[in-house]
Amino acid sequence: MRLEIQCEDRIGMVREVLDLFVPHQIDIRLIEADTVRHCIYCGFPDIEFAKLQQLLGELRRLGGVQDVKRVTFTPSEREHNALHTLLEALPDGVIAVDLKGIITMATDLAAQDLGVPITELLSRPLQQFIKGVSFAKVTWDDIVGGVSMRIRIRNKALLLEMKPIFVPDEEGNANPAGSVIHLKSQARLDRQAANFKQAPNAENDLAQYFQAQVSQSSVMREMLHRAKAFANMPEPLFIQGEAGTGKRDLVRALFQYWLAQQFDQTAQLIIRHGRDMHLEEVAKLDHLNGWLVIEELEYLSPDVQVALANWLTRRPEFSTSFESNCRIVSLSTQPQSQLISQYGLNRTLYFALSGLFLQVPSLKERREDLAGLLQQTLQAYAERYGVPMPKVSKGALLKLSLYSWPGNHKELQNVCLQTLSVSQQGEWQPETICLPEDTNKASLVLLDGSLDKTLKHFEATLLKSLYPDHPSTRKLAKAVGVSHSAIANKLKEYGIH
Structure with a gap:
């Protein structure tokens, strides 16, 4: 059990508080003072409710006490567990020793490296497990910045890094208090580097999507111009494009573009498939801060379509950031005609979602x-x-x-x-390069009732297929057995460069 006693910061306050525990024969296991919040924390085994009520009354009547309440943990316990969680999350094993080289703390990963359970590590000299290295106070007499060395434990090579622990005194002098040891393995370093490389580079989405080298085409430049114009508008945005055109990447880039211009940087980008949208999520939209992206809009259930249409309808025509913090962005591979006729999308919902429309080019x-x-x-x-x-x-x-x-x-x-x-x-x-069979190539049929047009079309298709293997007019001319000038004219005529 933990009690938080908010009180005056004066001499003798702690003793007066502790004196009240003595008549009740309560065994105090923990005492902690927080001079910033003006609180005293006491920890002790659970006691009967009647005794607790009596103790709380006595504490509240004590001079200088403003409030008394039960708490789950003390500030130092929270900090200790936060530090432990942080150390366990590190990719390296971590060990702390005192000035005599006695282990005071170790993580599970460090215990695995040493091949010893944590319970058998604590309060024992680290030199028993890592031979040939001194972890005593003299190690830090001249090496303030720490040291690194290669060691071998259980036939496994490790990189050992030691950093000193200094505790300042009242005059600001740094006094050695022990050391922290990191145990790094090559396998873990490689795995960490691989994870770093394979993790999505979210901050680069915007830069990569709007690079000039990937927007040379007029259709792409026009789409990006419209996208930037729509990015800062609060109205719903509908994005349509064939499968694989990068609609999700476009949304991520636009969200970063929008977020960079916002004062509030806590907005979220939430992506849901139409099948995964439920009525409960629609009900939470009023409290959502950011963009909700619905992929494959056509798979929304009928009841969710009605609820979403109602939510969009009751929004004010001209909204402000104070009225709504949620923007709906919907994605689909299907054109408008099929969304309504073939998939039965609610017409009211479609027109509410498509006030702003983007077509991602193939x-x-x-x-x-x-x-x-x-x-x-x-x-x-x-x-x-x-x-x-x-x-x-x-x-x-x-x-x-x-x-x-x-x-x-x-x-x-x-x-x-x-x-x-x-x-x-x-x-x-x-x-x-191995490419699938191109099923989109045109089959040989008579074009416009003209043999000449048909032969020219066949000739153009044949030259296009041959040119990659003979990428110059001279090589292609030699391959097909015609003059260099004839091939050059045909390539120019058919637009093959």
């Missing part, structure tokens, strides 16, 4: 951005997996540019990852 519509997206994707994967950044030949880039990319940016990422995994050395050539 990769086929932004072929000018392919080279920039390729370099950005390869750089990210090379950093994540610790491999060299590959070079891409002109032929390989042309092969990628002639592909129809039905899976859009996501498919490009998949192809880059697969190719990087099997070909980490040298320059990428057309044969290095």
